[in-house]
């Protein structure tokens with residue numbers, strides 16, 4: 308584009324999910340900057356725009372699955388159930404955008420394709436898939452850590468006469484009633500979609516590679532008393548959330564599993580099972596489920612006993628029963644195991660009997676059976692954390708591509724900035740906290756806002772992470788992860804779900820409280836982990 312077609316801005320935000328919306332609010336309403344947000348989607352909402360599959364639900368409890376930056380917004384939110392569904396969350400986010408008058412500053416159906424840092428001017432030039440080019444001092448990427456879809460590579464899939472859909476790009480016109488539907492995957496998404504559609508479809512075939520541990524979600528209406536308490540205890544509740552590890556709105560246990568008797572242990576697991584919630588089951592019961600193999604096995608064995616009680620057919624039960632460590636992202640469901648007692652549901656374990664190819668009329672497994680399908684639903688997850696960064700060309704200092712800089716695995720400092728890419732801030736970048744996400748997003752947005760203000764106040768043109776700082780942070784994240792059992796399970800938390808993706812640490816598992824303290828220390832001590840362009844020029 309000719310220079311006169313370039314839109315000059317103080318800041319550009321890429322993405323309009325929970326992170327992007329809050330960042331745009333911060334930049335415009337609190338810092339008074341000229342900021343715009345773009346999104347490749349046709350509406351705002353990020354994750355909650357794309358994941359419209361039946362059964363899509365946040366399994367963070369609704370009283371903590373929202374913003375806390377405006378108490379009035381919080382108090383006016385009408386959510387009445389313990390968990391909220393995709394349409395409710397999407398409506399909420401649209402309401403936030405309208406409430407603060409942000410819609411005029413959002414360009415939809417506009418995807419970032421390239422971004423390049425110009426060191427002389429200390430600005431970013433951002434190109435899009437439209438005729439829109441931006442030049443801005445600050446670039447904030449809020450592109451989602453679970454949004455770049457991962458599709459299975461099935462030979463012959465293009466010859467399938469039916470329809471193939473990914474849960475993370477769900478079409479609005481798809482009617483599954485009476486259809487023969489295959490679902491590949493049984494993570495959070497697969498569990499939800501399978502449970503929701505089984506009563507509606509003609510026949511459902513679930514293709515599972517790794518059986519999962521799941522506990523009941525326990526969704527229900529909140530009582531009037533609970534809702535009143537959430538409003539009235541706004542400050543104490545959010546203080547608790549911000550000073551916890553997983554930010555889910557409960558106190559994490561400090562009691563080791565073997566410090567109580569076997570009967571007491573059983574009682575505590577049963578109480579958690581009855582209450583519901585995957586994170587509660589893993590972190591509210593005992594302090595060492597995620598770290599001590601023997602404690603972990605106690606929790607796993609409890610869930611296996613429940614599966615044995617629920618699932619009637621012995622062969623189906625065997626296939627549904629996990630044997631490994633309980634260290635994926637903890638799941639919960641609304642009747643997942645029960646679904647396999649239905650006469651219209653069948654289960655194929657694709658580790659024992661892999662998918663060989665796709666025929667015109669369905670999936671052919673290695674035993675030669677054709678599983679006839681009208682629709683194939685891929686609940687196969689995401690190229691998590693860095694997926695969206697690798698799909699565009701982001702060039703930092705000296706023209707280096709971000710995906711090359713991350714060739715050995717994505718890194719950052721505090722999940723918000725990465726060396727060589729000055730003035731670029733990430734929301735939920737690699738090696739950020741592993742928590743219920745809105746509270747971590749708010750911590751990052753606050754910090755990014757403060758840092759942008761700092762750079763402006765000092766008159767500097769850019770700020771960049773020191774390479775040593777970033778290397779040390781990667782090491783910290785790896786050290787903490789290695790003290791847990793999570794690396795022992797092959798999941799997206801470590802990049803293990805995408806073929807060919809390097810397995811590496813992608814989260815800070817030290818908890819939100821510690822994370823927030825580190826962010827605060829960095830800014831209050833004058834950004835020792837960063838180089839600020841003026842610093843370099845200062846006489847020694």
Ligand code: NA7
Nearest residue numbers: 453459492493494495496497516517636686687688799804
């Ligand atoms: P997940 O948790 O990555 O689950 C993906 C599922 O798809 C999982 O069961 C995978 O089996 C399965 N999968 C992936 N690729 C294949 C192939 N090629 N063949 C067979 N099965 C496959 O994604 P979700 O969308 O459920 O959830 C992601 C996060 O989003 C979730 O944790 C929430 O935080 C929100 P595997 O276990 O790898 O053997």
